[in-house]
Amino acid sequence: MDLEENIIAPKLLTAMRYTLFSGGKRLRPILTRMTAELLAGDVVSALKVGAALEMIHTYSLIHDDLPSMDNDDFRRGKATNHRVYGEGIAILAGDGLLTYAFNILANLSLPAERIVRIIQLISDGAGINGMVAGQVLDLEAEDRKIGLKELKEIHRAKTGALFRTAILAGAFCADPEDKEIDALRKYANYLGLTFQIVDDILDVIGDEDKLGKKTGSDEELNKATYPKLIGLDQARAEAENTATLAREALNMFGEKADNLLQLIDYILIRQS
Ligand SMILES: CC(C)=CCC/C(C)=C/COP(=O)(O)OP(=O)(O)O
Numbered sequence: 001m002d003l004e005e006n007i008i009a010p011k012l013l014t015a016m017r018y019t020l021f022s023g024g025k026r027l028r029p030i031l032t033r034m035t036a037e038l039l040a041g042d043v044v045s046a047l048k049v050g051a052a053l054e055m056i057h058t059y060s061l062i063h064d065d066l067p068s069m070d071n072d073d074f075r076r077g078k079a080t081n082h083r084v085y086g087e088g089i090a091i092l093a094g095d096g097l098l099t100y101a102f103n104i105l106a107n108l109s110l111p112a113e114r115i116v117r118i119i120q121l122i123s124d125g126a127g128i129n130g131m132v133a134g135q136v137l138d139l140e141a142e143d144r145k146i147g148l149k150e151l152k153e154i155h156r157a158k159t160g161a162l163f164r165t166a167i168l169a170g171a172f173c174a175d176p177e178d179k180e181i182d183a184l185r186k187y188a189n190y191l192g193l194t195f196q197i198v199d200d201i202l203d204v205i206g207d208e209d210k211l212g213k214k215t216g217s218d219e220e221l222n223k224a225t226y227p228k229l230i231g232l233d234q235a236r237a238e239a240e241n242t243a244t245l246a247r248e249a250l251n252m253f254g255e256k257a258d259n260l261l262q263l264i265d266y267i268l269i270r271q272s
C-alpha cells in the first residue's frame with residue numbers, strides 16, 4: 001500500500017505528514033544508512049528501513065507531546081500535532097505512523113529471513129523491551145528522586161533502544177559478522193547515551209528557535225536529568241566520556257567508519 005493511496009480518512013494522512021515532514025534531524029535513518037554502507041550492505045533497503053524508523057520515531061514524539069505525557073506545544077519548530085488536529089487525531093496519527101512503518105518493512109526487497117530479523121529487531125527495540133518501556137519508566141520517575149544509575153537505565157531504554165535498533169537494522173541490510181555486531185552495539189549504546197545527555201543539557205542551555213522545541217520542560221515536569229543530578233559541567237564531561245567510548249568501539253573498522261565517527265562529533269557540537 002502506498003501512503004498516498006489512503007483515501008478512507010484523508011485527515012489521518014494529513015496529520016501523519018504534518019509532523020513527519022516538519023523537519024527533524026533524521027538521525028536514526030542516517031545511522032541506518034551509514035551502518036549499511038560501512039558493511040557494504042543494500043543501501044536502498046537501508047533507506048526504506050530508515051524511513052520506517054523515522055515514522056516510528058515521529059509517532060513517539062507525537063505521543064510524547066500529548067497532554068497526558070509531556071504536554072508540549074511546540075515540536076520541530078511548529079505547533080505540536082495535538083495542538084493542530086486535536087488529541088484524538090494526534091493519537092491516531094501516531095498509531096498510523098507506527099503501523100505503516102511495519103508495512104514498509106514487510107515489503108523490503110531482502111531475503112525473507114533477513115526481513116523477519118529486521119522486523120523482530122525493530123518491534124523489540126521500539127516496543128515493550130525498549131522505547132515504550134523507557135517512556136513508562138520516564139513517566140514513573142517524574143516527581144521522584146532517582147539516581148544516576150536509574151536515569152541511565154531510563155535513557156538506555158527510552159532513547160538508546162531506537163538508536164541501537166537503527167544501527168543494528170542497518171547492519172542486517174548487509175551480512176554482518178558477530179564481532180561487527182558486537183562493536184556496533186557498543187557504539188550504539190554509547191552514542192545513544194551521549195545523545196540523551198546532550199539533549200538533557202540542551203533543555204537547560206539550548207536555543208528554542210534552533211531546537212524547534214521549548215526548553216526548560218524537564219525542570220517544569222520535575223524530571224531527573226544529567227545536569228540536575230551532577231551539574232552542567234559534569235554532564236558535559238560525561239557526554240565527552242561516553243563519546244570517547246563510542247569512538248573506541250569503532251576502532252576495528254578503521255577509516256571505513258569515518259561517517260559514524262563524525263556523527264558523534266555532530267551530536268557533541270550541538271551543546272558546545
Ligand atoms: C512510546 C513513546 C511515546 C516514546 C517517547 C520516546 C521519546 C524518546 C520521547 C522524547 O523524549 P524527551 O521527552 O526526553 O524529549 P523531548 O525534549 O524532545 O520531548
Ligand SMILES: C=C(C)CCOP(=O)(O)OP(=O)(O)O
Nearest residue numbers: 023024025026027076159199
Ligand atoms: C529522543 C529524543 C530526546 C527526542 C528528540 O529526538 P531528536 O532530537 O532526534 O528529534 P528530531 O530531530 O527528530 O526532531
